[in-house]
Amino acid sequence: MRQTIREIEINVAYGWFLRYDFYDKIPHFTTYGQNYKRRFKDTDMFEKIFVNILRQAEKQGFVDEKIQFVDSTHVKAHANRHKNIEVKIEKKAKKYHSQLNEEIKKDRELKGKKELSPTDGKNTYKNVKNTDIQMRKGKQKCK
Incomplete structure (x- = not known):
C-alpha cells in the first residue's frame, strides 16, 4: 500500500x-x-x-475457462547447486538403434570410411547430478 x-x-x-x-x-x-x-x-x-x-x-467475454494459470511465486525452486547428489543412472536405449546403425554403416561405406566398431548392445551408464529432493521423489534427470 x-x-x-x-x-x-x-x-x-x-x-x-x-x-x-x-x-x-x-x-x-x-x-x-x-x-x-x-x-x-x-x-x-x-x-x-x-x-x-x-x-x-x-x-464481456474476457474470461476463458479453457486455460488456467497459476501464480507460482511461493513454489520452492530447490536450486541450490551445493545440495546436488551425483548418481549413476542407466542411459536409455534408442528406439530405432539397429535401424540407425544400419543407415550409418551404409553411409560410411558410400563415403569410403571404415566401419564403426559395433556396440555390445548393453546399456551404458552415466553420472548425473540430482538434487536431494529429486532423489526422494524418484525423479532423476536423464539427459
Whole structure:
C-alpha cells in the first residue's frame, strides 16, 4: 500500500483516475489499513466485489475457462547447486538403434570410411547430478 500511495503522489494520471485534484492531499498509506481493520476485517465485502468484477468480465467475454494459470511465486525452486547428489543412472536405449546403425554403416561405406566398431548392445551408464529432493521423489534427470 505504501508503494501505491507513493505512485499516486508522483504520477498525476493515477490521481486524476482517482478524482484527486492536482492540489488535493493524498491520504497517508496507513489510513487504508486502519479503515480495513475497523470496517471490513470480518466481512466478505472484498470477496463480493471480486465475484462481481469476475461476473462482469465473463459477460464481456474476457474470461476463458479453457486455460488456467497459476501464480507460482511461493513454489520452492530447490536450486541450490551445493545440495546436488551425483548418481549413476542407466542411459536409455534408442528406439530405432539397429535401424540407425544400419543407415550409418551404409553411409560410411558410400563415403569410403571404415566401419564403426559395433556396440555390445548393453546399456551404458552415466553420472548425473540430482538434487536431494529429486532423489526422494524418484525423479532423476536423464539427459
